[in-house]
Amino acid sequence: MFGQRHIDPAPGTHYRSERVSAVNGQYFFATREGTLEGPFFTRVDAEREITSYIRRMQQASRLVENRAF
Template identity: 80%
Template sequence: MFGQRRIDPTPGTHYRCERVSAVNGQYFFSTREGSLEGPYFTRVDAEREIYCYIRRMIQAKDIIESRAF
């Protein structure tokens, strides 16, 4: 997939892949920024937390942008 976020300096290729992985019976999800979040007890918990993580990142961005003015 070709795409560029506003904060990316140059266009890049982003490949869609499974964000949730299991390690020793615990579940983690990876972020675009390269961090591994978790552990979670179930896959459903990890998938739910992906949406919470995205919401927190959007809120943080909005707060930072509102303080810039």
């Protein structure tokens, strides 16, 4: 994902890091929001859940933006 969210600060130097990590045989992924999601049984499961997580976050963002106050 190369886009910038409207809540992100101004463009700067960004370093890519591995989002999936293994701890005691279980897999987790780190989010931009600073959370660690998991555990998952396999790396493939964790990577698949990254896609689901992004989709949920985008959907939540659209709901908040479209909500009438």
